[in-house]
Amino acid sequence: MDVRVQGTVAPDPFLSAATLLETEYKLTNPVDVQIRENPDERTWVAHYENRHVLNISRQAATSVMARELALHEFAHMARYEQHHASHTQSTEEALFLALAGKSVERRKLSHCYQIANHMKDIYADDITLELAPATKLIDFFAAKLATALADRPAEDGRPNCRLETHGSDPEITAVNAAFALGLVERHSLVDSSHRLYDLAHAAAADAPTVDLSAFKQRFRSLGSDPTESEYRKTLVDVTRAYAAAD
Secondary structure (H helix, E strand, O other): OOEEEEOOOOOHHHHHHHHHHHOOOOOOOOEEEEEEOOOOOOOEEEEOOOOEEEEEEHHHHOOOOHHHHHHHHHHHHHHHHOOOHHHHOOHHHHHHHHHOOOOOOHHHHHHHHHHHHHHHHHHHHHHHHHHOOOHHHHHHHHHHHHHHHHOOOOOOOOOOOOOOOOOOOHHHHHHHHHHHHHHHHHOOOOOOOOHHHHHHHHHHHHOOOOOHHHHHHHHHOOOOOOOHHHHHHHHHHHHHHHHOOO
């Protein structure tokens, strides 16, 4: 596996992630790792005819999660080279089919794209969790969910224990919680006493129109190797379920 790190960061996390991936999977195309200076930019992957590009902020590339983030993105590349339905299906096409004739708020449309990305992430993490311990990932989920809950403003505008000034959207926070639970249950990573469940239930309480259990089950039960038609239908169904959650 050819990994080329472009930027003044230590290449070790990326090379270590590549070594892990190669124990079970092989990437045909080389990987260019491009370091971005903006810490707010999310890690993302681009695929080209003869290479993959991993874009990652300097902050993420030098964090304690660097190897895990790289392995996750390499797993997306592996799914792409496998022509896995989750990575070949056009998100735009599925959302068009799901939402045709419906009026959807811009924020909810953005959330639908995020849900589609969660479904891709499930299949990438099926690989990463086969290759590396889950401890950091679980802690990452819990920390992100706790932060989102802390950013949730009280309905009456008065401070409470989870208030900051720029609140998170409670509906997508609940779906994010369902994704986290769906993934950990899919791989039997924690039991029901884990803090992640308390956080998820708090998120669900803030978003009564979102069925946490139903979305969790949708993520948890994704078939391992769906056909393109099966995957498209699943993505259309989950998009409609979220769009109808009012």
